[in-house]
Amino acid sequence: MNQPDFPEVIPNWIDGCEVKSSAGETFDKLSPATGKELCRVARSRSADVAQAIEAAMKAFPAWSLQTPVVRGEILMAVTRAIGQHQNDIAAIAAAETGMSFNAASAETDAAIAQGKFMAGEGRRLYGRTTTSAVPNKWAMTVREPLGVAGLIIAANTPIANIAWKVFPALVCGNTAVLKAAEGAPATAWFFGKLARAAGLPPGVLNIVQGFGPEAGAPLVADPRVAVLSFTGSTTVGREIARTAGSRLARVSLELGGKNPLVVCDDADLDPAATWVLRSAFSNAGQRCAAGSRIIVFDAVYDRFRDLLIERTRRLKVGPGNDDDFGPVINAGQLDAVLAAVERARQAGASVLTGGHRLDDPAHASGFYMAPTIIEHASPDAEISVSELFGPVTCLYRVPDFSEALRRANQSPYGLTACIHTRSVHRALEFTRRVQAGVAVVNAGTFGSEPHWPFGGVKFSGNGTREPGTEALDVYSNLKNIILTFDPNHV
Numbered sequence: 001m002n003q004p005d006f007p008e009v010i011p012n013w014i015d016g017c018e019v020k021s022s023a024g025e026t027f028d029k030l031s032p033a034t035g036k037e038l039c040r041v042a043r044s045r046s047a048d049v050a051q052a053i054e055a056a057m058k059a060f061p062a063w064s065l066q067t068p069v070v071r072g073e074i075l076m077a078v079t080r081a082i083g084q085h086q087n088d089i090a091a092i093a094a095a096e097t098g099m100s101f102n103a104a105s106a107e108t109d110a111a112i113a114q115g116k117f118m119a120g121e122g123r124r125l126y127g128r129t130t131t132s133a134v135p136n137k138w139a140m141t142v143r144e145p146l147g148v149a150g151l152i153i154a155a156n157t158p159i160a161n162i163a164w165k166v167f168p169a170l171v172c173g174n175t176a177v178l179k180a181a182e183g184a185p186a187t188a189w190f191f192g193k194l195a196r197a198a199g200l201p202p203g204v205l206n207i208v209q210g211f212g213p214e215a216g217a218p219l220v221a222d223p224r225v226a227v228l229s230f231t232g233s234t235t236v237g238r239e240i241a242r243t244a245g246s247r248l249a250r251v252s253l254e255l256g257g258k259n260p261l262v263v264c265d266d267a268d269l270d271p272a273a274t275w276v277l278r279s280a281f282s283n284a285g286q287r288c289a290a291g292s293r294i295i296v297f298d299a300v301y302d303r304f305r306d307l308l309i310e311r312t313r314r315l316k317v318g319p320g321n322d323d324d325f326g327p328v329i330n331a332g333q334l335d336a337v338l339a340a341v342e343r344a345r346q347a348g349a350s351v352l353t354g355g356h357r358l359d360d361p362a363h364a365s366g367f368y369m370a371p372t373i374i375e376h377a378s379p380d381a382e383i384s385v386s387e388l389f390g391p392v393t394c395l396y397r398v399p400d401f402s403e404a405l406r407r408a409n410q411s412p413y414g415l416t417a418c419i420h421t422r423s424v425h426r427a428l429e430f431t432r433r434v435q436a437g438v439a440v441v442n443a444g445t446f447g448s449e450p451h452w453p454f455g456g457v458k459f460s461g462n463g464t465r466e467p468g469t470e471a472l473d474v475y476s477n478l479k480n481i482i483l484t485f486d487p488n489h490v
Contacts (some may be wrong), residue, residue: 004095005088006186010041012048012209013192015055016202022047027211029185032098032327033319035365041185044210046218049177052206053224056148056175059203064145064173071171072122077198079115079167082108082159085194089187093158096184098319098326098366099283104159110450111163114467117450118167121472125171138483143476145173146250147226150219152212152240154231155183155329156286156389162191165229166205168471174227178207179216183329185209212236223247227475229466230254231288233387234413234459241462252464252474254288254455256387257415259445260408261291262430264401265299267420271442273307275420277324279444280393281315281371284325288460289416289438289446293384294395295404301397305375308395309353312371317358319366327367328390334367337390340383341372349377354391379410387413401426409435415456416445437461 009026011018025043030036042048063071082089090105097104127141149169153161158181169176180188192207208215220228220243227250230240237253244251261279263272279291296304315324328334334357341355354372358364375395377384384394398404408417408430417436421427431439437456438448448454453465464474 004091004186006039006092006189008039010039010185010189010209012042012044012052013189013196013205013207014048014052015058015206016196019048019051021045021210022051027182029096029182030330031095031366032329033366035331035367038095039186041182042209044208044215046214048208048210049215049218049222052177052208053148053219053222055203055206056177057224059201060147060175063175063201063204066173068122068125068171068173070122071173072119074199075115075122075167075171076119078195078200079112079119081194081198082115082191083112086112089159089190092190093184093187094319096186097155097158097329100319100321100323100326102321103283107157107160110157110160114160114163114450115167118171118467118471121168121171121469125472127478132482136485136487138485140481142479142481143172143472144479146475146477147174148224149174149176149475150222150225150228151176151178152216152219152228152230152232153178153181155181156283158184158187159191161231162188164467165231166191168467169229169475170204172472172475174475175204176206177219177225178205179219180207180209182209182211217243220244225249228252229474237462250474251462252466253462254466255460256413257288257290257456257460258293258385258387258411258413259289259291259416259436260293260295260411260418260434261445262404262408262419263294263296263300263304264404264419264421264423264426265297266422267300268422269300269304269307272420273304273311275418275444276308276393277311277315279418279446281312281325281391282446284328284369285391285393286328286389287446288387291418291445292388292393293408293411294393295398295407296395297404298397298399305352305395309373312353312373315371317363317368317370325371325391328369329367331367333389334369337369337388337392340386340388341374341392344374344377344381344383347378347381349374349381349383349394352395379407385412401429405430405433412459413456414458415460416440418443418445437465
């Protein structure tokens, strides 16, 4: 594995240049795997955000007037650069998040796939032609950029999260200010470095480091930012919607999840258990699409629970390629998850395995939590309705399909859902009636591809979808152009 190579102090990228925070402030970024300092990071505030927005405003006229084909070709060059430096990116992302090098490399593959797909949209930035009820009138619809896009991401899959937002925003002709995740600052910095070297013009993509209230909030509030795209918690999403909505800015919100995975009495239990483990614990449960509510038919509940416990106890926790998952992103997140598990225990839930921090010599200095399975939690208990973002899942016993579906929908969230069954009738009825933006049969609750729209209902989002061609609707306006002509003047 390559050793990560990044500056001692991670700077901003503004107008094509590396820039310190205007006040010279920094904060420490710790390794989740070791608890040791990895680097210091520019602590940006409103003055830095304003500078980045100004750079994006200055670059917008020239970038928006480039043909979509040319924009796509430049973004393809950026994508090729990611591929050429895949090992470097994976090493940086692994160091920042604690995931294994192989997992970080897979996330980089996802970013490359997204770049290729969206760069290709430069040649497919379609509008449409249509008819008129009036003779001698012709109409067409074209896409136009909005202006400056404000992009705010999470640290859980840092390079993939960057790609999901930057590529569609730029191919549509917007310029952008990306507020990097404070948990993964170096990945964003390195992306900016690659983009600049690959030929992205100065100011088209600006990257500011810092904390949400200090750097994210000014980006949301600035009237020069035409569209905001946010991935993160529902609580923060509400604040963004409230602030941006007051000035009628466009907003795309991809928020939390409390995702159900149903195991029916006719399911193949062994692969179902494999998918539960992947859904609940991969990336230490730090996925908005993590499978955190496992709903099991009574007829197979005891057998499946015992299988799940036995296989969960065999999971290996650590940052290596042979480990199943790594640490959570920081000490505060670890403490919050542990506290939620303890509150559930005090409320009457049973911890079947895990529920504690790993404090043996190999794990004590990092932010590791044992994979945790809980049962007997009330469906309306805090742990059943609140997203934790940690390696914790809950089991629920139900008598039949009707109750399983009811329980799956008994959540304020509606991001992803899955059912394991051999019955095509159950599968189709579940996917038709489950309240989620993504419904899966006989696999996991997570996973998307560049050409698929991803997003949720209820507390999981505001109805927009990224990526897929649906992302173009987030980052462009539609203009209807009407031409009338007189055949007598031909």
